[in-house]
Amino acid sequence: MTERAYYQNPWNFLGLPEDIANAARARGWVLPIPYEATTSYGAGTREGPAAILAASRQVELYDTEFECEPAMEYGICTLPPIDPVHRSPEAMVQSIEEVVANILLDKPGPEVLGILGGEHSISAGVARGAARALKARPLMTVHVDAHADMRAEYEGSPYSHACAARRIVEVSPIFQVGIRNISAEEAAFLKGRKDVRTVFGNEANDPKAPYLKDLADFVKDKNVYLTIDLDGLDPSIMPAVGTPEPGGISWERMLEIVRTVCANAAAVPVFDVVELAPVPGLRAPDFLAAKLVYKMFSYIFNSRQL
Numbered sequence: 380m381t382e383r384a385y386y387q388n389p390w391n392f393l394g395l396p397e398d399i400a401n402a403a404r405a406r407g408w409v410l411p412i413p414y415e416a417t418t419s420y421g422a423g424t425r426e427g428p429a430a431i432l433a434a435s436r437q438v439e440l441y442d443t444e445f446e447c448e449p450a451m452e453y454g455i456c457t458l459p460p461i462d463p464v465h466r467s468p469e470a471m472v473q474s475i476e477e478v479v480a481n482i483l484l485d486k487p488g489p490e491v492l493g494i495l496g497g498e499h500s501i502s503a504g505v506a507r508g509a510a511r512a513l514k515a516r517p518l519m520t521v522h523v524d525a526h527a528d529m530r531a532e533y534e535g536s537p538y539s540h541a542c543a544a545r546r547i548v549e550v551s552p553i554f555q556v557g558i559r560n561i562s563a564e565e566a567a568f569l570k571g572r573k574d575v576r577t578v579f580g581n582e583a584n585d586p587k588a589p590y591l592k593d594l595a596d597f598v599k600d601k602n603v604y605l606t607i608d609l610d611g612l613d614p615s616i617m618p619a620v621g622t623p624e625p626g627g628i629s630w631e632r633m634l635e636i637v638r639t640v641c642a643n644a645a646a647v648p649v650f651d652v653v654e655l656a657p658v659p660g661l662r663a664p665d666f667l668a669a670k671l672v673y674k675m676f677s678y679i680f681n682s683r684q685l
């Protein structure tokens with residue numbers, strides 16, 4: 380067992396009181412990873428975790444969907460951020476793999492680890508760490524994004540943010556939703572693959588959303604890693620991302636996707652929310668990200684009530 384340092388009130392996620400937010404008591408843990416190195420367009424994701432934590436303190440604990448203050452029941456502990464490794468993107472991915480595997484194997488550890496990014500390249504390390512920690516139990520990945528992130532390598536590195544899903548598919552089948560920007564190389568890679576299902580932007584926004592049934596089947600009774608790149612959302616509600624794309628999914632559709640996963644999976648031991656690049660003076664995107672993270676914890680812990 381590791382004695383873990385953690386953030387205390389009021390600096391933790393949601394500004395929870397000490398008796399709810401300590402590592403021994405909390406069933407959910409938050410891990411900030413303020414890493415940014417391979418961003419190719421708009422910068423700023425290193426500020427993402429701090430902006431989510433700051434905004435989270437304005438999120439009302441009471442949730443109208445559950446008619447209670449869910450976080451006061453399950454508890455959330457906020458770990459200090461892990462130090463970025465700038466030697467190379469590969470070294471950072473390795474470091475994240477170690478940290479994530481160690482946390483998931485820790486006893487007592489969290490039932491759910493929620494990671495705040497940081498750029499999407501961190502997810503390769505999260506997937507590897509989760510796959511290693513859960514090795515006897517297969518892992519399935521659900522991925523919301525505007526971009527397929529299926530490049531073999533990008534700008535000289537196989538560990539770029541543009542390759543995140545390609546690295547994940549090496550350890551886990553993947554179901555992607557909201558994709559609306561891919562390269563010819565990625566389109567060729569995706570053709571005929573049995574371990575990847577890609578729901579493109581127009582289909583993702585279909586009001587009837589028949590793919591949600593397929594998503595439910597994909598995660599049924601499995602351990603799931605949920606990775607959310609915030610640019611999967613429509614940029615009119617989520618402009619604070621490095622690579623915005625028109626035509627993304629709505630807030631309500633995002634919640635539907637998360638609910639579908641949580642109501643059907645055996646467990647969701649790890650998730651991440653990545654690519655928030657805060658825009659000074661624009662608070663709505665930071666608040667959306669914080670509320671989404673809270674909703675994700677609540678859906679996971681209350682899945683039987685969905």
Ligand SMILES: [Mn+2]
Pocket residue numbers: 524525526608610611622
């Ligand atoms: Mn993206």
